[in-house]
Amino acid sequence: MEIRFHVTRFNPAYDAKPFIQTYPVPVSAGMTVLDGLHYIKDNLDSSLAWRYSCRMGVCGSCGMLINGRPALACNTQILHVAQSDLTVGPLPNFDIIRDLVPDLRPMFEKHRSLKPFIVRADEEELNDPAGEFFQTPEELEAYLQFTYCIKCGCCMAACPTLATDARYLGPMPLAAAQRYNEDTRDGGRLLRNQAAGGSHGAFRCHYAGECSRVCPKGVDPAKAIQHLKRRLVLDYLRLARKQKPCRKVHGPGQGRPLAGIPAPPPRTV
């Protein structure tokens, strides 16, 4: 079966604006859009540029606009989305570096501004940990899904607010902020509130929900932003419940074994 790939081409060194180029691609069951692009590159046009790495939906490099929907090229099967024609373009809401390669730097600058890492007062414990931090399964559950984000930028491309307000922080960075705010090991929420509660922060979200709909990893950034808004308001009103800092427990091998648990067998290696 042959599918016509309508691919957006743009080389800022030569082209005034993006244009569409069509390639016929022989497709068999199970072929992904990424496979189709490889076919074009190998057989039809070696100048086509796109970004990819892992080919298994883990690295988040191959986010692109497939039939009008932001998705990963590596986990979108061609025959699931096209019968005769398939459009492939770069992620919207980003500048184009070349062809299907978006410039993701603004997204990562916004991400960095929200301190997406564990912030603690006892920095020496971070650098030279003397033990482990204890979290209950419920505490882990509060932020676990947001850790699945692979920073592919699909949510940013689908966001209607970001389409008009380029300075809006966007779903990915805000969901990352919420992920660390909910982490009981973290103490940096008030620092993040400065950026998250700014004039282009969480309050600009209209809750269109497109970010959650297109996320290839099933993360729900729209939910994270609503939780973030609530926490910002409660922090402002000083009504937020004080987050209990998680307990530090002994390090590996320093604990007292529970009674009745047999000793492990001797090492074989």
Place this chain on the structure above:
Amino acid sequence: MRETKYWTWHMAAGVLILVLLGLHMLIMHLGGITNLFSPHAGESVSRENSIYRDGLIFFTVTYILLLAVALYHGLYGLRAILFELTLKPAVEKFISIVLVIVGFGLFALGSWAAVAAHTAARG
């Protein structure tokens, strides 16, 4: 955090508008059923009933409160829409200043009208 403050009051103003507009609906549009604050014969929007309500300090305060929250809620909403147009920070500041001036101007005018109506109804 300044935007958090503005947003929080925006939400609070929205809730207050719901309450005050509910009151307005009960008095003005469901007057035939509730007959609230309409002691004279005829509809609740009749001249006599309007003058009666203007003379009550409760209504003067309610008018001014509704004006304040509606202006704040509406103008903050307008500001949020305009800020989504990727404006320069200087333009954003200019818009904020203009909206504050417009808001206070309209509030002063509306408050004056409510107080004048109250005074005339009493006098």
